[in-house]
Amino acid sequence: MPKKELEVRLISIPENLIDTIYTACRTCYSADGAVEIYSNLTQDNEKKLSLIRRVISSGHYSTIEHIQISFAINNISRAATHQLVRHRHMSFSQKSQRYVNEKEFNYIVPSSILQNQNLLNRFESLMTNIADIYNEFVAAGIKKEDARAILPNAAASSMVASLNLRELIHLANLRLCTRAQLEIRQLVKKMCELVVEREPWLKEHLVPKCERLGYCDEDNSCGRMPLKAELIKEKIHG
Secondary structure: EEEOOOOEEEEOOOHHHHHHHHHHHHHHHHOOOHHHHHHOOOHHHOOOOOOHHHHHOOHHHHHHHOEEEEEEEEEHHHHHHHHHHOOOOOEEEEOOOOOOOOOOOEEEOOHHHHHOOOHHHHHHHHHHHHHHHHHHHHHOOOHHHHHHOOOOOOEEEEEEEEEEEEEHHHHHHHHOOOOHHHHHHHHHHHHHHHHHHHHHHHOOOHHHHHHHHHHOOOOOOOOOEEEEEHHHHHHHHH
16 A cells, blocks of 8 residues: 655754754864863853854864764655665664565555556556565465565655764755655655754755755756856856
């Protein structure tokens, strides 16, 4: 049966996020010790954010690696989770197809297939056929870890995903790009929106990389920003 609604919940983020980053920033550039800096923090968040923005804009990203954020995610395809787990500095706990019986076999229908009724009918027929064969295998005594070999990338999954703030910014820069696949783009958009609700100052950082760079470094641009080569050519030739 299809599952169409992606669900994302923010389940863990530090309450003292700004204080933690500010302490890390100050520690790198102050004669005072980290304990003294943290012990003497004021309530002036604008002053803290002023320093934090300068440090981040300078590329000193280790200061935001201390912030760990966790999400609960439902109704995402295995195709999308395969992309997500390629991000090196993330931690995952994902629904196991070895131990969970997929007899109901939920699946995600890609948006482009949803727009073509004829192909959608064929897609759903194929999913039903796969589910029937899977259940036949399991009923015949085939282990779930072996029966799962026939399950497609469309199979719905769920996971808890955790990452530090530096990696979240990197994830947003890559996966909010219009060239990213729609499903993972929607996932990362929801993740970023939940974080920005808690920390509005992060909105300027949780953007596609072209907004951060001021140009597109992809081979094929969506046209939102000029290509890097175009900017260089313009600069050379005036």
